[in-house]
Amino acid sequence: MAQNDTQPYRAVLTGASGGIGAAIAERLAPRCALLILVGRNRNALEALAGGLQGCQVRIVSGDLCEQATLDAIAACARDSGGINLLVNNAGISSFHAFETQPAAAIRAQIETNLVAPMLLTRTLLPLLHAVPAAQVVNIGSVFGSLGYPGFAAYGAAKAGLAGFSQSLRRELADTAVAVRHFSPRATRTAINSAAVNRMNTALRTNEDTPEAVADAFMAFLAGTAAERTLGGSERFFVLVNKLLPGIPENAIRKQLGQIRKYLPR
Numbered sequence: 001m002a003q004n005d006t007q008p009y010r011a012v013l014t015g016a017s018g019g020i021g022a023a024i025a026e027r028l029a030p031r032c033a034l035l036i037l038v039g040r041n042r043n044a045l046e047a048l049a050g051g052l053q054g055c056q057v058r059i060v061s062g063d064l065c066e067q068a069t070l071d072a073i074a075a076c077a078r079d080s081g082g083i084n085l086l087v088n089n090a091g092i093s094s095f096h097a098f099e100t101q102p103a104a105a106i107r108a109q110i111e112t113n114l115v116a117p118m119l120l121t122r123t124l125l126p127l128l129h130a131v132p133a134a135q136v137v138n139i140g141s142v143f144g145s146l147g148y149p150g151f152a153a154y155g156a157a158k159a160g161l162a163g164f165s166q167s168l169r170r171e172l173a174d175t176a177v178a179v180r181h182f183s184p185r186a187t188r189t190a191i192n193s194a195a196v197n198r199m200n201t202a203l204r205t206n207e208d209t210p211e212a213v214a215d216a217f218m219a220f221l222a223g224t225a226a227e228r229t230l231g232g233s234e235r236f237f238v239l240v241n242k243l244l245p246g247i248p249e250n251a252i253r254k255q256l257g258q259i260r261k262y263l264p265r
Contacts, residue, residue, distance in 0.1 A: 007084070007133075008031060008032055008033040008055070009028065009031050009032045009033070009034075009035075009084060009085045010032065010033055010034040010077075010080075010081070010082060010083045010084050010085065010131075011028060011032055011034065011035050011036065011083060011084075011085040011086070011087060012036045012038060012073060012077060012083055012085070012086045012087065012120075012124065013025055013028065013035065013036065013037055013038065013087045013089060014038040014039070014064060014087065014088055014089050014090035014117070014120065015038070015039060015089040015090030015091060015139075016037035016038055016039045016045060016048060016089070017037075017039035017040070017041045017044035017045050017048060018039070018089070018090075018189060018190065018191065019187070019188075019189030019190060019191070019210035020089060020139070020184065020187060020189060020210045020213050020214065020217075021039070021089045021090070022044075022048050022210070023210040023211050023213065023214035024087065024089065024213075024214045024217055024218075025037060025048055025052060026048075026051070026052065026214070027214050027215065027217075027218050028087075028218070028221075029052040029053065029054055029055050029057070030053070030054040030055070031218075032054070032055040032056075033055055033056065034055060034056045034057075034058070034080050034081065034083070035052065035055050035056070035057050035058070036057075036058045036059075036060060036073065036076055036077060036080070036083070037049060037057065037058070037059050037060070038059075038060045038061075038062075038064070038069075038073055038090070039061060039090070040061065040062065040063060041061070042059065042061035045059045045061060046059065056080070058076050058080055060072050060073050060076050064090055064112065064116035064117075064120060065108075065111045065112060065115070065116050067119075070119055070120050070123045071123070073120065073123070073124070074123050074124060074127070077124065077127055078127060082127050082130060082131060083124065083127055083128065083131075083134070084128065084131045084133065084134040084135070085134065085135050085136075085137070086120070086121060086124055086128065086134075086135070086136045086137070087137045087139065088116075088117035088120065088121065088136070088137070088138045088139060088161075089139040090112065090116065090117070091112060091113045091139070091141075091158075091191065092108060092109055092112045092113065092191065093109065093151070093154045093191050093192070094108075094109060094153065094154065094193075095150045095151065095154075095192075095193050095195055095196045095262075095263070095264065096150060096263070096264045096265075097150065097263050097264065097265040098152040098153065100265050101152075101153065105153070106153045109153040109154050109157050110153065110156070110157050110160075112157075113154065113157035113158060113160075113161060114157040114158075114160040114161050114164070117138055117161060117164075118164055121136055121168070125177070128177045129175065129176070129177060131176070132176060133176050133178075134176060134177045134178070135177070135178045135179075135180060135221075136165075136168070136177065136178070136179045136180070137180045137181075137182055137217075137220075137221065138161050138162075138164070138165045138179070138180070138181050138182070139182055139183075139184070139217075140158045140161050140162050140165070140181055140182065140183040140184075141154070141155075141158040141183055141184060142183050142184070142185045142186075142229055142230070142231070142234045142238065143155040143158055144157075144158030144159040144160075144161060144162045144183060145159070145162065145183065145229065145238040145241065145242075146234070146237055146238050146241050146248065147159075148252065149252065149256060149259050149260075149263065150259060150263050158183075161181070162181055162183075162227075165179055165180065165181035165227075166181070166226075169226060178226075179226075180220075180225070180226055180227065181226065181227045181228075182217055182220050182227075182228050183227070183228065183229040183230065184208065184213045184216075184230050185206060185207075185208060185229070185230045185231040185234045186200055186205050186206060186207045186208070187207060187208050187209070187210060187213050188207050188208070188209055188210070189210055195262040195263070195264060196262070198262055199258070199259060199261075199262035202258055202261075202262070203255060203258060203259075206231055206233065206234070208230065208231075213230065216228075216230055
C-alpha cells in the first residue's frame with residue numbers, strides 16, 4: 001500500500017544522523033507534515049534538523065536498544081498528533097572473523113539491527129493502526145539475502161529483518177498498515193570500517209552513495225512493491241543464491257584469499 005500522494009507523511013526515521021538516514025531525511029522532509037528524527041548523536045540530529053524545511057521536525061536522541069528510548073519516540077509521536085510512516089533505518093556493522101568476534105559485538109548487531117526495529121514497530125503499531133493508511137519500511141541489506149564472509153552476525157540480523165518484514169506484512173494484510181523491506185547494496189558511509197573500504201576497492205565492489213540510495217528509497221516509498229534490492233547484479237546473485245546456492249558459494253570461496261587480507265581476526 002503506497003501513501004496517497006496528496007497526504008503528507010507523518011514519519012519516524014531512525015538512524016537519521018547516519019549517511020543514508022540523513023540523505024533520506026533531506027528528501028523526505030518536503031513530503032512530510034511531521035518528521036521525527038531518531039539517533040544517538042543529538043548534535044548531529046540538531047544540525048540535520050536545522051537544514052530541513054517544509055515540515056515540523058522533532059528530535060529523539062537515545063539508544064534504540066533501551067526501552068526508555070522506544071517510549072520517548074512513542075510519546076513524541078503521540079504528542080505530535082500521530083504518525084503514518086515508520087522507517088527503521090538504524091543499524092551497525094562489525095566486519096570480523098566470526099570465530100574470534102567478541103560476544104558483545106555479536107549481541108550489539110543482533111539487538112540494534114533486528115530486535116530494536118521489531119520492538120519499535122510493536123510500540124508504534126497502535127498509532128499506525130489509528131490512521132487510514134500507514135507504512136512500516138525496514139531498511140535491510142543485500143547481505144541479508146546473500147551471506148558474505150566477515151559479516152556473519154550482521155547478515156544474520158539483516159536476514160532476520162527480512163523475515164520479520166515478510167511475516168508481519170502477512171499478519172497485517174487485512175489492515176491498513178503496509179510492511180515493506182528495502183535493501184541497499186554496498187554504500188559509502190561511516191558504517192564501513194577502513195578494512196571494508198580497502199576490501200571493496202580491491203574487489204571492485206559496486207558501491208552507491210547515500211544520496212543515490214535515498215533517491216531510490218523515495219521512489220520505492222512512492223510505489224507499491226513489498227520489497228526492493230538495489231543493484232541489478234546484486235538482485236541477480238540473490239536470485240541465483242536462492243535457486244542455485246552452489247554458484248555464489250564457489251564464487252565467494254575464490255575470493256576468500258583476498259577477503260582474509262582485510263578480515264580482522
